[in-house]
Amino acid sequence: MIMKNRNFAAENKFIIGKKIIFMSYNLLKGKKGIIFGALNDQSIAWKVAERAVEEGAQIVLTNTAVACRMGTIAELAEKTGAVVIPADATSVDDLEMLFSESVKALGGKIDFVLHSCAMSANMRKKRTYDDLDYSLLDKTLDISAISFHKMLQVAKKLDALNDCASVLALTYVASHRTFFGYNDMADAKSLLESIARSFGYIYGREKGVRVNTISQSPTYTTAGSGIKGFDGLYDFSDRMSPLGNASADECADYCIVMFSDLTKKVTMQTLFHDGGFSNMGMSLRGMTQYNKSFIEENTDKETGKIIYG
Numbered sequence: 001m002i003m004k005n006r007n008f009a010a011e012n013k014f015i016i017g018k019k020i021i022f023m024s025y026n027l028l029k030g031k032k033g034i035i036f037g038a039l040n041d042q043s044i045a046w047k048v049a050e051r052a053v054e055e056g057a058q059i060v061l062t063n064t065a066v067a068c069r070m071g072t073i074a075e076l077a078e079k080t081g082a083v084v085i086p087a088d089a090t091s092v093d094d095l096e097m098l099f100s101e102s103v104k105a106l107g108g109k110i111d112f113v114l115h116s117c118a119m120s121a122n123m124r125k126k127r128t129y130d131d132l133d134y135s136l137l138d139k140t141l142d143i144s145a146i147s148f149h150k151m152l153q154v155a156k157k158l159d160a161l162n163d164c165a166s167v168l169a170l171t172y173v174a175s176h177r178t179f180f181g182y183n184d185m186a187d188a189k190s191l192l193e194s195i196a197r198s199f200g201y202i203y204g205r206e207k208g209v210r211v212n213t214i215s216q217s218p219t220y221t222t223a224g225s226g227i228k229g230f231d232g233l234y235d236f237s238d239r240m241s242p243l244g245n246a247s248a249d250e251c252a253d254y255c256i257v258m259f260s261d262l263t264k265k266v267t268m269q270t271l272f273h274d275g276g277f278s279n280m281g282m283s284l285r286g287m288t289q290y291n292k293s294f295i296e297e298n299t300d301k302e303t304g305k306i307i308y309g
Contacts, residue, residue: 027260029056032106034098035082036062036089036151037116039071042221044170045116046076047252053080055256057112060102062087089117089147092154099160109162112259115151115169118144120185129183137184144188145195152199152211164208166259169196170251171213171270173278181229193270200268210267214254217245217274239285241275 033052038045038061052059058081061073065086068074077084083105087094103109121136148169155161174182175189193213200211218234238245246254254273257263272278280286299306 024054024056027055027256027262028052028112031057031111031259032059032102032108033057033112033114033259034060034062034102034110035114035116037114037118038063038073038076039067041072041076042248043116044216044219044221044248044251045114047248048114048116048255049076049080049082051252051256052112052259053082055260057259058106059083060085060098060105062089062098064088089115089151090142092150095150095154096158099155099158103160109165110155110160111162111165113151113155113161113165113167114255115148115167117147118170118185118188120144120183120188123183123185127183132184137187140184141188141191144185145191148192149195149199152195152203156203156207161207161209164210164261164264166210166263167203167212168255168258169213171215172218173215173272173274175215175270176278179233181233196270197268204267210258210263212258212267212269212271214251214258215270215272215274215278216251217241217247217277219245219248219251221248235289236286237274237277239289240280240283241277242280242283243275245277246273246275 035045035049035052037043038049040046049059049061060083061077061080062085063071063073065088068084068086073084076082083102085098085101085105087098089095099110120140122132122140125133125136127133127136152167155167161167169192171189171192172182172185173179174186175193179186196211196213200209203209203211218230218237220234234245251273254271258266258271
């Protein structure tokens with residue numbers, strides 16, 4: 001089922017007194033894009049969709065059929081004038097339908113794509129990293145990483161992207177470093193970034209298409225909030241980062257720049273958008289808080305053993 005709204009949002013504006021201030025720079029004027037993964041107004045994908053339309057783009061919103069029914073994507077579609085095409089990002093058949101219908105609905109090939117799909121069933125079921133359910137791990141990798149390869153491969157085979165298009169996926173620094181509680185999602189993010197590099201080379205040489213990942217600060221989204229110890233992780237990252245954590249709105253701004261023609265020679269990169277966290281060792285704010293926090297380690301109440309994963 002395809003849901004389409006006719007009126008596209010025109011400009012980003014706000015009112016000071018009686019004066020209307022317009023903030024659009026038309027960075028994406030005339031461009032067409034597909035946004036994967038918008039669920040509700042906490043989603044980074046939601047913010048990206050809003051900003052893309054504000055900058056002049058026409059977009060297709062997509063998520064699983066269940067997410068489209070259970071979430072508030074219809075509200076976003078109404079606000080942005082977007083076309084909604086439900087699709088399972090892990091299904092090649094669904095992706096083929098999605099790209100074909102998107103080209104028809106938008107009246108031409110696609111200029112930018114955002115992959116914002118991630119889920120760990122092991123984390124949801126509180127399975128620690130040394131006690132993974134491998135069938136659930138397969139699902140984690142398929143949804144969070146392999147779906148990115150499927151998306152790129154389908155788009156390439158259908159020739160659905162314009163030359164010099166831009167494709168982004170959202171990642172996290174746990175792909176490079178170990179973070180307590182991040183579990184098998186760290187493996188998924190490592191694979192995601194590898195796919196961006198490997199496919200980015202091929203797509204870049206053949207079509208000039210850019211493929212990058214953005215490594216975002218911990219962000220209070222529906223998915224992010226499900227990570228064990230997320231509040232502590234968020235606070236620690238914010239204290240360690242010279243600029244503080246990057247918000248979902250700020251991540252959306254970065255995505256818009258990466259979709260625009262201002263970044264035509266940036267590809268195959270993991271781009272850290274984290275307030276400087278990825279290059280920090282210890283900050284004064286972090287050390288000050290650390291000195292206040294000498295508490296008993298995380299232990300199993302029944303066995304008394306320390307829980308590391």
